[in-house]
Amino acid sequence: MVAQWIWLHVSDTGNNPRWTLFFFAQQHGNEPAGKDALLYMLQYLSKNPGLLPPNIELWIMPMINPDGAVQNKQRNAADADLNRAHLLLEQPETWVLHQIYKKIKPHVAVDCHEFSRDSEGYSRKGWLEWPEIMMDCANNPLLHPGIYQSGKRW
Ligand SMILES: [Zn+2]
Incomplete structure (x- = not known):
């Protein structure tokens, strides 16, 4: 295709x-x-x-x-x-x-x-509740620190 x-x-x-x-x-x-x-x-x-x-x-x-x-x-x-x-x-x-x-x-x-709500990986980490929306913005070293902090807060 x-x-x-x-x-x-x-x-x-x-x-x-x-x-x-x-x-x-x-x-x-x-x-x-x-x-x-x-x-x-x-x-x-x-x-x-x-x-x-x-x-x-x-x-x-x-x-x-x-x-x-x-x-x-x-x-x-x-x-x-x-x-x-x-x-x-x-x-x-x-x-x-x-x-x-x-x-x-x-x-x-x-x-x-x-992300699946019944992920075995999450269970192994001991995470009991999963967010509706996950924001992961820590993997870009050029990211403005304010945006990173907003992502963590959300
Ligand atoms: Zn994916």
Whole structure:
């Protein structure tokens, strides 16, 4: 299968946004919840356009790994874990994602994943309750400390 991507731009800022936010999801094809959440957010914003602050633009790529999604598997058609393929950019999916990232230069990027509530890994760690939304932003050394602290607070 040849991968096809959709990316969307939502803005009421003209060409002068104060903040650029980039949401993307489903790097892992068997994790559709992030894509569903982003599409729901778009639908909700289309019905309530006043909710988007005038100085914010959104860029949304709801499905990074369509080949994995069609087969309901984590990896892409080349059997690569895209979430581990951002350094060499040998996979077309991550190459496209980085091209978009370079084009829009977001202030904040949100990579949506899905975690099982009955994960054995979580149980082994002694975690008894799992958050509805997990924000993990500690893996980028260039991240502004204020954003990291906000992620920890949420
Ligand atoms: Zn994932």
